[in-house]
Amino acid sequence: MIKTLWPALLFALVCGAAHASHQVFKDWEVACDNTRRCEAAGYEAEDAPAPVVVSLLREAGAAAPVKLRLMPYANDEVVAGPLTVQVGTAILRGLPAGTELPPEQVARLLPLLLDADAARIADGKREWILSLAGIKAALLRIDDVQGRLGTPTALVRPGTRPVDTVRAPVPVVPVVRLLPVAAPRQDDRRLLPLILATLKNDGCEDPIDFDGGERDNEIHRLSASQVLLILQCTRGIYQSGFALWIANDKPPYAPQPARLRDALGREQPLVLEAAFYNNELTSIGKRRGLGDCNVKARWGWTAAGFQLVEAYSSELCRAIPDGYLLRDYTATMVRPASR
Numbered sequence: 001m002i003k004t005l006w007p008a009l010l011f012a013l014v015c016g017a018a019h020a021s022h023q024v025f026k027d028w029e030v031a032c033d034n035t036r037r038c039e040a041a042g043y044e045a046e047d048a049p050a051p052v053v054v055s056l057l058r059e060a061g062a063a064a065p066v067k068l069r070l071m072p073y074a075n076d077e078v079v080a081g082p083l084t085v086q087v088g089t090a091i092l093r094g095l096p097a098g099t100e101l102p103p104e105q106v107a108r109l110l111p112l113l114l115d116a117d118a119a120r121i122a123d124g125k126r127e128w129i130l131s132l133a134g135i136k137a138a139l140l141r142i143d144d145v146q147g148r149l150g151t152p153t154a155l156v157r158p159g160t161r162p163v164d165t166v167r168a169p170v171p172v173v174p175v176v177r178l179l180p181v182a183a184p185r186q187d188d189r190r191l192l193p194l195i196l197a198t199l200k201n202d203g204c205e206d207p208i209d210f211d212g213g214e215r216d217n218e219i220h221r222l223s224a225s226q227v228l229l230i231l232q233c234t235r236g237i238y239q240s241g242f243a244l245w246i247a248n249d250k251p252p253y254a255p256q257p258a259r260l261r262d263a264l265g266r267e268q269p270l271v272l273e274a275a276f277y278n279n280e281l282t283s284i285g286k287r288r289g290l291g292d293c294n295v296k297a298r299w300g301w302t303a304a305g306f307q308l309v310e311a312y313s314s315e316l317c318r319a320i321p322d323g324y325l326l327r328d329y330t331a332t333m334v335r336p337a338s339r
Contacts, residue, residue, distance in 0.1 A: 021263070022313060022328055023141060026134030029315050030141045031326035034263070035170045036060035038142040039326050043318040045118075045131040050074075051319040052121060052128040056110075056139065060146050062153055062166040068106045071098055072121050072128040076321045079123050086120040087112035097123070114139070114156065174331040176300040176307040178279045182221040188249075191227060192219045195245070195253045203243050203255075204233035205269065216240065220276050222301060225249055228258065230274050238289045241270035244281075246305075260299055263311040263329035280333075281306060293317035296325060300333055309333045 022031040027045055032038040039057040044050060052072040058064050070085070071078045081097030090112050095105060113119060119130040139155040142148075147167035150159035196217075201207050208215070210232075218230040227249050234241035244258035260268045260281075272285035272295075279301040287293040295313040299306040312325035 021145070022315065022326065023138075024134075024315050025137035025141070027131035027316070028134035028138040029326065030138040031313070031328050032142065032145040033327045034329050035173060036146055036167055037169070037327065037330075038145055040135070040138040040142060041314075041316075041324050041326060042130060042132065042135055042138070043316055043320070043324075044129055045133070046318070048129060048131075050126065050128040052130050053318070053320050053324045054113075054130055055324070056142075056155075058142060058146070058155075060167055060169040062151075062163040065103060066106055066110060066155065068101045068110065069099065070095060070101070070121060071324075072123070072126070073320065074126060079126070081123060084122045084124075085109065086122075087116045110155070174307070175334060176309050176331045177302055177334045178300045178336060179223070179302060180336045181279050182223050184221050188219055188221055188227060191247075191249060191253075192217060192229065195219075195227075195229060195247045195255055196231075198253055199245070199255060203229065203231040203245055205243070206233075208233060210235060218276070221249075222246065222279075228276060228301075229255065230271075230276060233270060238291075239273050239286055241272055242274040243270060244274065258306055260306050261308055262297070263308065280309070287315075288317055290317070290319070292320050292323050294323040294325065307331070 023029065028040055028042040030038060030040040037059050039055060042054045044052050054071065055069045057067045070083055078098040081095070083095045083097050085092045085095055092105065092109055095101060101109065113132055113135060116132050118132055121128040121130055136156050143154045143156060147165055148154040149157065150161040151163050151166055152158050153163055153166055196202055215232040217232055220228045222228050225248060227247055229245040229247060231243045231245065232240050233243045244260065245255040246258050247253045247255035260271060262268055271283045273283060275282045281299045283297045285295045293314045293316060297311045298309045300309050308329055309331050311329040312327050314323035314325050
């Protein structure tokens with residue numbers, strides 16, 4: 001029997017997509033990362049025929065502007081524009097597609113979006129219907145995280161509270177300092193079965209059986225004395241889950257699970273579609289086979305083990321190619337100086 005996981009569980013295994021800083025409000029979702037940078041994304045209503053996403057991004061800080069982009073899709077690509085947007089009886093023409101709107105266009109369009117049920121977007125040939133169900137709740141979430149509620153800078157329900165109560169960006173972004181890349185050795189592959197023999201269930205939480213098929217296992221050198229094992233533990237139709245172990249390259253191998261934390265600091269038992277190169281570990285997971293709502297994470301190998309570098313996710317599946325990923329976490333990655 002092939003060991004598989006349901007898509008919803010697979011989705012939760014990578015970078016903690018359903019966490020408190022990433023929330024869904026009807027046809028809108030919003031993510032705020034560890035710097036208080038927030039982005040809301042709105043889509044067409046579920047099962048609507050024409051995919052469209054609208055992004056409203058705002059950094060933390062009282063003076064930070066709202067950046068707005070309109071992205072209607074046709075043939076899996078953002079259309080060229082220019083676009084016409086109709087909200088109620090108001091019509092705005094000549095708006096760009098895929099790039100940030102000028103501030104004066106944002107100032108005209110945003111109040112309209114907050115006071116309607118839907119917006120019609122057209123390029124002269126096609127039409128898209130942007131759902132506005134949930135937009136107020138999504139933007140209220142941004143105002144709350146950034147401390148804007150009741151201030152003149154609030155996107156929803158502005159007030160007279162002093163702007164100096166607005167939260168500033170987090171001043172220190174985590175720094176991930178990669179270790180020098182260790183050169184592989186010719187006999188590294190020979191170590192894989194030797195270390196596997198010391199692990200219960202071949203390194204997986206439960207016994208595995210891939211119906212006689214070979215496992216997609218890998219071994220990579222981390223240092224002069226340690227190696228990384230990437231062991232396939234689940235196999236689905238369009239993705240697999242991997243357990244990671246760090247071991248000595250000589251007996252006793254003493255393998256230990258690699259500790260990988262998500263955007264909330266929670267340890268991840270499996271990594272979807274794991275790939276390791278140049279001391280960077282990457283993972284990409286799909287919530288469904290269409291690949292329109294994904295999760296992505298990247299960790300760096302450091303003196304303190306694997307450290308999270310970035311995490312992105314999308315929760316609403318709305319036929320956007322590769323999904324529209326919102327940033328949940330960011331860090332500055334520093335490579336060792338070249339010798």
